[in-house]
Amino acid sequence: xxxxxxxxxxxxxxxxxxxxxxxxxxxxxxxxxxxxxxxxxxxxxxxxxxxxxxxxxxxxxxxxxxxxxxxxxxxxxxxxxxxxxxxxxxxxxxxxxxxxxxxxxxxxxxx
Amino acid sequence: xxxxxxxxxxxxxxxxxxxxxxxxxxxxxxxxxxxxxxxxxxxxxxxxxxxxxxxxxxxxxxxxxxxxxxxxxxxxxxxxxxxxxxxxxxxxxxxxxxxxxxxxxxxxxxxxxxx
Numbered sequence: 001x002x003x004x005x006x007x008x009x010x011x012x013x014x015x016x017x018x019x020x021x022x023x024x025x026x027x028x029x030x031x032x033x034x035x036x037x038x039x040x041x042x043x044x045x046x047x048x049x050x051x052x053x054x055x056x057x058x059x060x061x062x063x064x065x066x067x068x069x070x071x072x073x074x075x076x077x078x079x080x081x082x083x084x085x086x087x088x089x090x091x092x093x094x095x096x097x098x099x100x101x102x103x104x105x106x107x108x109x110x111x
Numbered sequence: 112x113x114x115x116x117x118x119x120x121x122x123x124x125x126x127x128x129x130x131x132x133x134x135x136x137x138x139x140x141x142x143x144x145x146x147x148x149x150x151x152x153x154x155x156x157x158x159x160x161x162x163x164x165x166x167x168x169x170x171x172x173x174x175x176x177x178x179x180x181x182x183x184x185x186x187x188x189x190x191x192x193x194x195x196x197x198x199x200x201x202x203x204x205x206x207x208x209x210x211x212x213x214x215x216x217x218x219x220x221x222x223x224x225x226x
Binding site: 001013037038039041043048049050054055060092094096099100101102103104105 | 114146148155156157158161172201206211212213214215216217218219
């Protein structure tokens with residue numbers, strides 16, 4: 001099974017500053033169709049998760065352009081610029097190339 | 112607007128059974144893979160099961176294989192999860208999600224397995 005490892009697990013950030021979350025997979029996420037099914041989700045306190053990014057770097061509708069995804073092979077990054085109070089929550093990466101596996105989650109908090 | 116409405120969560124004894132349902136609206140249900148994801152209290156997300164659009168193929172996490180069964184009714188735009196042989200470690204909020212890459216999520220339904 002594919003293991004997804006996120007770091008850091010807790011991310012204190014000053015408002016207005018940038019934040020980065022790393023996600024590493026235990027094997028290549030290139031699917032047979034050539035796509036890389038690596039997604040990022042945000043879960044605000046008390047809410048259901050929502051997808052922010054799909055296939056590494058594609059933003060979902062309504063997601064601010066402060067959020068961006070990058071990476072290839074086994075190493076991926078979610079970057080948030082100009083962090084706002086509404087960004088507080090837990091962020092998960094998930095691979096969908098070999099069944100499905102989530103990372104442990106990264107809790108973003110305001111310093 | 113996509114809506115996914117889960118129901119059926121409850122308190123159940125270990126070894127018992129429960130059937131969760133998810134009613135979908137706002138999209139062409141029959142064209143999408145559907146999934147169940149769960150989240151134990153205070154913990155992270157765990158994929159449980161998926162079913163392709165025509166129900167030809169189903170997938171299960173190892174932790175539930177042989178105990179849970181996913182099904183769908185495209186005429187009613189619903190997806191269900193039959194859970195048998197429930198264990199305390201199955202306690203979680205269960206979410207219904209749309210699409211092969213989980214593009215939309217419901218509000219979740221809680222399942223508590225306890226004696």
